[in-house]
Amino acid sequence: MVAQKERTCVECETPLKLVNKSGYCSKHLYRxxxxxxxxxxxxxxxxxxxxxxxxxxxxxxxxxxxxxxxxxxxxxxxxxSYRKNREKILSRNRKYRQSPEGGRRFKSSRMKAKYGISLDEVEALLEKQNGLCAICQQPEQETIRGKYKQLAIDHDHKTGRIRGLLCANCNQGLGRFEDDPARLLAAVQYIQTRASKQ
Incomplete structure (x- = not known):
């Protein structure tokens, strides 16, 4: 009787059982x-x-x-993939940003990147301020393409900390005074002294 040659795994040469016809051990069967x-x-x-x-x-x-x-x-x-499908991807992204859900998500990520605050947090702050400017207690008066602008996010430029939401006039006023309390107080005194002389 001729002895059968022992079969081994193609990958690791582990001896195989006679019933194994794949040529691979269980460890390398996936190949x-x-x-x-x-x-x-x-x-x-x-x-x-x-x-x-x-x-x-x-x-x-x-x-x-x-x-x-x-x-x-x-x-x-x-x-x-982007190089191959650039126009298709840009078109899809533009369409998504114009949808209500996409516009909100895009706006939220932009706020998070710029101010470190999400759109939900801004909405909570707006509700806390009753939709009014934190300084003049008036709603926003400036419009863009017939729609009222949203209140601006006022933040400390040195620390990045959010202070509140302001109308465009109050926000620009603070910006012109470079957030300097001394200059703001001097401006208040100037207005008070000039008003009392008239």
Missing amino acids: SPLVKERQQQYQQSEAGKTAAKKYDQSEKGREKRRALQRSPEGKERSRE
Whole structure:
């Protein structure tokens, strides 16, 4: 009787059981052409697409996608995709920003970047001030294209701390005095002395 030659894994040369016809041990089975073909068939089936979508929406899937996007290969792939589809992407972004949800999100991210405050926090501050300027207690009077402007976010230029919401006139007035209390008090005294002489 002829002794059979012991079969080993193609990858690591681990001895295989006689029933194993793939040529790969369990550790390297995923590299088998047969397994790869079955995986592709599953991924293209409805069940596979549903499972992939479910995984992508899961926390684990999102984290994996973020990690890929942060990797050098992911960044290069993203740049290449942008170069190919630039006009389509810009058009889609423009359309989204013009929608109510997109406009709000864009505005909120711009405020967060510039002032470190979200749109929800600005709305809470506006409600606290009853929609009026923190200095003159009047609503905004300036308009842009027929719509009243929103109250300006007043912040300390040295610390970046938000002080309140002001109308355009009060905000510009503070800006002209460079937020200097001494100059503001001098201006108040000047107005009071000139008014009393008349």
